[in-house]
Amino acid sequence: MIEIKNVSKQFGDIIALNNITASIEEGHVFGLIGTNGAGKSTLMRSICGIYEPDRGCILVDGEPIYENTAMKSKVFFISDDQYFFRNGTPMDMVRYYQTFYPDFDLKRFNSLMESLQLSTTRKINTFSKGMRKQLSVMLGVSSNAKYLLCDETFDGLDPVIRQAIKRLFIREMEENGLTPIIASHNLRELEDICEHVGLLHKGGILFSRDLETMKLGIFKLQCVLKHPEQIQQIAEQFPILKQEMRGMLTTLTLRGESSRISKLQQELEPVFWELLPLTLEEIFISEMEVKGYDFTNLYQ
């Protein structure tokens, strides 16, 4: 388990992480989402011990990660722009990681590379961006680290490879107890694989909870009400995150349990009433708009 306790990190005047507290359970896929510059990469680098938090601490399996080689060996970081040795081949990278990750599984690496039809002897600088990402993931998985930190790893991968990697993660979770922590802007991808999501904004964490729970607590309600003032009645019972009206059709994004909302439907006797679950992307946008992260007026 990774515990992030009141972690703050500042670069000059810029507050990259502001008193973040969260925990990442073992055996689950943790998705880290956030606006641009929210601090996702900083948090990732802090989790794997590259950055030392200015305040607070990060514990991996109960021990601080920074300068703790035993704990660091449980974590493998795939950065958004992974470094590969100049003129190096995948085997050069393997040799590097074998030095520091003694349990590196060369056999598995070769087999994975073969499956992905990637050469282990070709120079990495001739690889495409997507191939490099694949290589990074293969190195990470083969390192046998317990926690795999993937910063924007899915960006640049084609859909087939994305699915393959998702399946690989799931298999590794089942067989080896891998815990992937994935930071991405591609919420659609995360939605498929993540069980737990943390949302970062301006260095602070807005929430960190199970995706299912999250989805069960926020809905999109499309309705045609008999009287417009009935919206007020809804708002009194459920926090409305977003409201749109097109003619008689009202679209509300609101928090609440579906059973209570259905109960309200019976009370209000609307002309039309449809309760829809939100996608992760919609949840993200709604939460961000609440926080004032709204650029819909950009062209007005």
Next chain:
Amino acid sequence: MTSPISTNKISYRQCILETARHEIWMMVLSVLANIILGPISTLYSINTRIDQKTARFHYICEYLNEIQLFSQVFIAFAGALIVGIFIFRFLFNRRMVDLYHSAPITRGKRFFCTWLTGFLIWFLPYIVCDILSGALLLALCRLPLPYVWKILGIYGANFFVSLLTFLMVYHVCLVAAMLSGNVLNAIVNSFTLGLIAFAAYMTYLFGMDIFFQSFYRSSLEVLTNCAYVLSPMAAPVLLCIHRSQSLGNNFYSALIIGGSLLSLLNVNLAFLIYRNRKSEISETGTPCKWIQTLFRCSLSFLGGLVISFFFIMVTSATNRFAWGIVTLVLGSIILFALLNIFYHYNFKSIICHKRQYCLVLCGALAVLFVGHFDLLGYESYLPKKDQIIGANIQIPRFMNYYYINMPTNDCIDSLEKEELTNSPLFTNSEAIYEILQTLIEDSDPDSYDSETEISYLDSIGNTMYYRNSETVYVCIHTRQGSYNRRYSIKDIHLEALRPFIENEEYIQYYYPMESDRLSLPDSITLGTKYQSLRIETPEKIRQLLDAYQADFRRNQTMEYLDNSISSMEDLCLNYISNQDDLPEWDRTESYYYGISPWHTETIALLNSWFPNIVLGVSDFTINSIDCYAFIDDYPGTTPLDILLAYFGYESDKTPITDIPFFTKLYANGINRYNIPLTAKDIEEMGDNFRIGYFSVKPSDPYVECGIVTLSDGFPYPLYVKLGTLPTSLIDAAVPAENNNYVYTDRVLE
């Protein structure tokens, strides 16, 4: 399953190998440099010297102490610089930092492994090549066993100096790299840290020297030691010089001990900085703001002052101060702007930190004003008469170059160390007070007289020096302590100085023949080392030395000394003395002392011994002649005019009485001209030509006109008496361009 904690034991060996795998280019460079300047250089040098039947040991020592030592130290220095800056270059790249710092290894271990890798990159090729070149040298030279140990001793000493050099430079570069966010700043910071103490010291010396009659602190030696010891990039040069000259003095010890301690301190400092260095500061300029500020301000302060001092020295007295101010402002602003660009890694930052610059400029201007206007009253300081205990006085103008060129004499050491207290001590307080008063009162605040050491090649090719100076150095001892000062001498001071100069102690001090080594030569030769007239009987040697000493003593007056510095020597005494500690074939050592025309007693004695002698090459066979004239320094409007002047003719082709030496009037179209001289011409002109290294008799006006190669295969200079070269030959001179006229048709018996 995931790796358990206990399995993460990364061995140092693995880590070093892994680090080294990515530094192949450095290894290749190191190996190449060490091979070329190690075994190959040894082979080449020994091969060119091995044929020497005599002095083999001497040549080997010379090679080891000079060529090999300097090349090894050069490799160590350059290697340390490159390795020190680049071995931690991952710190300058964010992506590399991610890769390296996310790996499960502590920073301490990472530092040690990287440090050791860097060290081994230099050390392994070095030691292998060193052993190889040593083996080659011993195998080729086949020296007797006692000399083998001596050679190995020199190897050991050279190795130690190279090692210390490497560690000093390597560690200071590591500190600089740790304080930097990119390679450019690492380089700038390396040189700043490596030379800042030395630069400060040089600025201080420069300033002291420039501000006229300034104080020299009596603690100058301490400052010198500190400046070198604290400058890891300057110390190796001195280490090398001391090592090559086998000067095992206190300063050498200070350099070794101080350098080792500083090196140790620096590596620990580098580690501490690395351990606490934040990963996020890669790819920035110098991340530590206060270091940036300190370096920028100190460098532009010192640099501005040095540039200003330079212009003060080279400009005339009337506008010297204005030049000083202008160049100070410009120099410091340029340096400041450059450092801004380096540190911010951005051209737009050229005018950043204006407030800092203003402070730096004010500080530097304050130094300039204090120095120029003597605001602290150093110039006019005169101790009270009853406080003066004594004074050591040194007047370079009243030395002659024998003093400077003494091979082993305490005087030389004292001069090198600027240790005035070794100069003759005078205790007459009254006289000292008076001379000080005169020197202070008549000092010219606008005069700057830098001491110059003029060097020239003497007639047998040795570099000779003499000091040309209008300066007197005085170390004044008062009841409160001692201080050193420099004053300029004018004519009005000469009389006041007479009691000091004509003092017996002063004469003894600068008297060249007092050296033990020179007092009992085995033989003296007149002439070249190859063509000589040997005087071997002890009586004659003593007689000759007495005459030489008598000449010196008789002329040891201010009048002579005042004029002697410009006199040239034509004859030469070659001292040959035995050195029993060397093998037979390497035992003799020669020293050369000129016989100037004023050595009248010596010349008279030689003339009585050898009434018709012509000192020079005789019974020669000319193989070839390359006759030419360099007319750069001669006046005239046409090449012929200039050539005529060169060979001692007026333009109407009558010999001129004044020798047109050093007229320094540059003519248009100056060039080298070849003269179609033949061996027959030389034969016909007889004594008007001079071949070899010595004149027929002292002070005859000859001019160099070419080179002849004799049957012994050696080239000798060719001189012609002024006003005697047939003008038909001068008329036939042709511009040399790229084709020299070389006479090879005839052989003169």
